[in-house]
Amino acid sequence: QVQLVESGGGSVQSGGSLTLSCAASGYTDNSYCMAWFRQAPGREREGVASIDRTGRTMLDDSVKGRFTIFQDNAKNTLYLQMNTLKPEDTGIYYCARGAWPSCSGDFNSRSYNYWGQGTQVTISS
Numbered sequence: 734q735v736q737l738v739e740s741g742g743g744s745v746q747s748g749g750s751l752t753l754s755c756a757a758s759g760y761t762d763n764s765y766c767m768a769w770f771r772q773a774p775g776r777e778r779e780g781v782a783s784i785d786r787t788g789r790t791m792l793d794d795s796v797k798g799r800f801t802i803f804q805d806n807a808k809n810t811l812y813l814q815m816n817t818l819k820p821e822d823t824g825i826y827y828c829a830r831g832a833w834p835s836c837s838g839d840f841n842s843r844s845y846n847y848w849g850q851g852t853q854v855t856i857s858s
Contacts, residue, residue: 735759735847737828742852749818749856755811755828755849763806766831768845769813771854773824780840781826782813791836795821818856825851 741753753769768783782802784790790802801814811828829845831837837844 735830737830737847737849739826739828739849739852742826742854744855744857745818747819747856747858750814750816751818751854752815753813753826753828753852753854755813757809757811757828757830761809763804763809764834766833766836766844767802767804767811768829768831768836768840769802769811770827770829770840770842770845771822771824772827772851773821776824778827778842780842783831783836783840784811785836786834789836791838791840793840815854818854820856820858823854823856826854827851 736758738756764786766785769781772778782792784802799817804811828849830847832846
């Protein structure tokens with residue numbers, strides 16, 4: 734059974750950094766798109782970053798230059814390095830596994846069939 738477990742969330746001040754982790758289990762084939770989404774209070778869930786099986790990454794414009802997505806295939810773990818955090822980055826961050834090796838170009842959540850439980854990130858000004 735596929736499971737995704739996020740960790741690394743917390744509360745930091747504006748300008749700080751956090752690194753989120755997503756430990757995947759229940760499968761060993763890394764031939765899937767992986768992504769991070771977030772949901773702020775009162776807002777819809779939005780895509781933040783994705784990485785396909787070739788290592789090609791895509792970032793939402795709001796986090797370009799500040800966030801980095803990468804993965805350790807040996808550990809079956811996905812990461813999101815977040816720097817220069819802003820209050821608007823506050824939200825619950827979710828890890829997701831796509832149904833295909835390639836990632837959708839528009840962070841369509843319907844392209845992802847496995848989700849973690851989320852980890853809270855709170856940025857204070």
